[in-house]
């Protein structure tokens with residue numbers, strides 16, 4: 001298509017580049033996109049298999065009602081406080097559609113999830129990033145920004161850092177409009193901010209079943225907020241944004257509390273051990289409240305080079321060629337075998 005047909009606002013637009021997804025079954029050690037180290041729960045797989053039948057001829061529930069009910073039960077809220085998205089990514093776009101007009105600012109501390117920027121531009125709103133300092137704390141200017149929509153990723157990606165409740169409460173209290181706390185990784189963090197929902201009518205908690213739910217391939221995200229905000233999100237969703245199999249998977253995953261709890265326990269334990277092993281190799285390892293580690297290789301070993309040499313060995317981690325995180329890379333917590341392969345390769349690369 002000639003570029004001239006593209007609307008002027010999108011000329012020179014740089015889309016979000018997801019982490020590399022090599023074809024299945026090629027034996028890569030894939031530690032780059034923060035997927036779960038375990039398969040989906042057997043109950044979820046069973047439910048999805050059972051749902052592959054003639055009913056796929058019919059459209060799904062437009063509100064993904066069974067999934068909404070199960071997620072509400074899981075979170076201890078009413079279904080009116082839950083919105084569903086085709087992944088958390090669609091909910092991010094829905095927030096921009098619902099709460100930021102063309103030409104209005106959308107703010108976030110930077111570095112953070114790189115998807116916010118292109119989604120905001122796509123909707124002709126204005127990105128308003130606020131640079132974090134050396135220790136990746138939230139700058140004052142973020143709280144002072146009068147944007148009608150703000151994103152605060154907590155725990156943050158790619159840094160893995162976590163802001164305590166007082167910081168999130170201040171962000172909600174001082175926001176002129178909606179504050180979206182992106183809690184994609186919250187199950188690996190000390191606590192979620194559900195406690196703030198009752199007192200803050202402008203707060204949205206954004207979650208996903210891609211991480212602790214081991215369902216990245218099904219694309220299921222959900223948001224928690226007071227009913228009025230949820231109605232605004234539902235206004236701008238696609239008609240049937242979760243397909244029938246996703247609705248079934250979401251409901252089954254929400255109900256399988258034990259499997260999720262065991263998976264999270266494994267990740268926290270493996271995260272501690274991998275962090276220790278990387279520190280012993282000379283890496284700087286940021287404290288993590290997520291299912292990944294953000295690490296800086298020892299002096300004399302640029303992160304871009306270590307990333308490339310791991311990739312030659314078919315080991316994928318995530319490196320961003322952007323300041324101020326160019327010197328770091330992100331490693332998803334994987335299986336013990338994947339960690340062994342990673343550590344052996346790093347030993348070789350650094351020697």
Ligand SMILES: Cc1ncc(COP(=O)(O)O)c(C=O)c1O
Nearest residue numbers: 087088089113157184208210221
């Ligand atoms: C910070 C953050 N928010 C939201 C998401 C959205 O996840 P999904 O679209 O898989 O639900 C991700 C995915 O990696 C993420 O890292």
